[in-house]
Structures are given as structure tokens and as C-alpha cells.
Amino acid sequence: MVGLSYAAVPLYRLYCQATGLGGTAGTGGDPERIERMEPVRDRLIRVTFNADTHASIQWNFKPQQSEIYVVPGETALAFYKAKNPTDKPIIGISTYNVVPFEAGQYFNKIQCFCFEEQRLNPQEEVDMPVFFYIDPEFAEDPKMAKVDLITLSYTFFEAKEGQKLPLPGYQ
Amino acid sequence: MSTAMNFSNKSFTPRPPDKGAFPLDHFGECSAFKERFMECLRQSGYESAACRQSAMAYLECRMDRQLMANEPLEKLGFKDLINEKSEEKPKKS
Numbered sequence: 472m473v474g475l476s477y478a479a480v481p482l483y484r485l486y487c488q489a490t491g492l493g494g495t496a497g498t499g500g501d502p503e504r505i506e507r508m509e510p511v512r513d514r515l516i517r518v519t520f521n522a523d524t525h526a527s528i529q530w531n532f533k534p535q536q537s538e539i540y541v542v543p544g545e546t547a548l549a550f551y552k553a554k555n556p557t558d559k560p561i562i563g564i565s566t567y568n569v570v571p572f573e574a575g576q577y578f579n580k581i582q583c584f585c586f587e588e589q590r591l592n593p594q595e596e597v598d599m600p601v602f603f604y605i606d607p608e609f610a611e612d613p614k615m616a617k618v619d620l621i622t623l624s625y626t627f628f629e630a631k632e633g634q635k636l637p638l639p640g641y642q
Numbered sequence: 643m644s645t646a647m648n649f650s651n652k653s654f655t656p657r658p659p660d661k662g663a664f665p666l667d668h669f670g671e672c673s674a675f676k677e678r679f680m681e682c683l684r685q686s687g688y689e690s691a692a693c694r695q696s697a698m699a700y701l702e703c704r705m706d707r708q709l710m711a712n713e714p715l716e717k718l719g720f721k722d723l724i725n726e727k728s729e730e731k732p733k734k735s
Contacts, residue, residue: 505719536688
């Protein structure tokens with residue numbers, strides 16, 4: 472799982488370079504979908520939050536709520552918090568994981584703090600929001616019928632110039 | 643929109659967020675709104691639906707301070723709250 476998280480960061484960078492999308496271009500269809508979707512009130516889902524930091528980064532990083540109850544089709548907000556307790560600025564970059572992984576396809580992040588470098592100055596502490604929704608189609612997928620717990624995990628790595636992340640199966 | 647670089651069919655592939663990353667709120671300009679939201683969550687047993695008003699207020703705070711691209715609130719899933727709000731004049735501070 473660590474290997475997969477490692478790979479996701481440079482993959483996203485390559486994706487951005489190839490397509491020119493810096494993560495700021497919204498896909499045309501999504502805002503319409505969000506505006507039109509209706510909450511599925513009879514499928515309450517518990518979303519729990521994990522926070523990890525790779526050994527290389529000295530940030531203190533944690534979720535501000537351990538769980539939140541949401542329903543598919545309704546946007547939701549949650550917060551993490553990060554602090555740089557050192558006396559040097561540190562640049563971090565994060566990736567995320569969703570379990571069960573089959574539920575991941577329905578987990579849509581509208582905006583968050585991931586995949587782009589974030590710089591914290593010495594002693595700085597910031598709120599890090601995640602704005603997301605679970606697609607209403609989740610409620611129609613028979614494979615998801617017994618899923619009422621989804622766990623979102625973020626992991627921060629230190630971003631260094633020229634750092635080579637060990638990618639499994641590459642180079 | 644998946645890349646051709648999936649090296650495993652059955653693994654989870656993280657996707658970038660639709661609207662990219664939130665700029666960091668380095669000066670805590672919206673911390674008060676966040677606190678109100680978190681307090682609402684604590685009081686409601688962490689039920690997201692009960693705190694959507696506070697969530698919307700937080701995002702409006704970000705938009706007002708260029709900490710988030712401006713987006714009509716309906717497109718962020720708050721169309722039902724907008725209809726309620728149109729009765730009163732919202733005070734943005």
C-alpha cells in the first residue's frame with residue numbers, strides 16, 4: 472500500500488504535465504452533477520479519517536474529526552490539521568487512499584489539499600479542508616449494499632527537489 | 643478520465659480532486675468559520691447533514707478571501723440552502 476501511495480504522486484505530476492491540467496480545471500460535467508444530485512437519505516455512511524506522515528516529514532498531521540456521517544449525493548466538509556514544529560520551512564505533498572477500495576470509485580473529492588505541494592513555515596499550523604461527496608450511484612451498486620463504513624487516509628511526504636521516490640517496478 | 647498508467651487492475655487509483663487543491667489559509671482568515679463548523683459537528687454527533695449551513699459559510703469565507711475559486715453555491719451542492727437564504731440578506735464578513 473505504501474508503494475502504491477508513493478507512485479501516485481509522480482503519476483499525477485506526469486498526468487498534469489501531459490494534459491496541462493494543474494488540478495484547477497474542473498471537468499465540465501461535474502458541477503452539473505453536483506447541482507442535480509439528490510441525497511440518498513436511507514444510506515447513512517460513516518466516513519472515518521486517518522492521517523499518516525511518512526518518516527521523512529516532520530509535520531504533525533492529523534484529522535480534526537475522527538468520523539463524520541454522510542449520505543450519498545450530499546456534499547460534505549471535513550478538516551485535517553498540519554503543524555510544522557521545526558525551525559525550517561517544510562514542503563509536503565500528500566496522497567490519499569480509500570477503503571474499501573471498491574468504494575473509492577464513488578468517493579469524489581471536489582477540493583482538498585492533496586497532490587499539490589504545500590509549504591508550512593516554521594511553527595506554522597494550518598487547517599486543511601476536504602470537500603467531498605459520495606456519488607449517489609453508490610446506493611445502486613449491489614456490491615456496495617453492505618458497505619456502511621468508508622475510511623479516508625491521507626499520507627504526507629516531504630517534497631524535496633530531485634528526490635526520487637522508490638517506485639515499484641520502475642527503473 | 644483515467645491515465646493509461648494503471649499498473650494494476652484491481653488496485654485503488656487515487657484521483658486528483660475536481661477543483662484542485664485549496665490554497666492554505668496561512669493567516670487563519672477562515673478559522674472562526676471552521677470552528678463554528680466543528681462545534682456544530684460535535685453537537686450533532688458528527689452528522690454532516692446537520693452542519694451544511696456552517697460548511698457553506700466556511701466555503702463562502704474562502705471564496706470571499708480568494709482562498710477558493712468562486713463558484714455558485716448551487717454547484718457545490720447547496721441549492722436547497724440558497725433557496726432558504728434568499729429570504730434573508732446574508733451578511734458576509
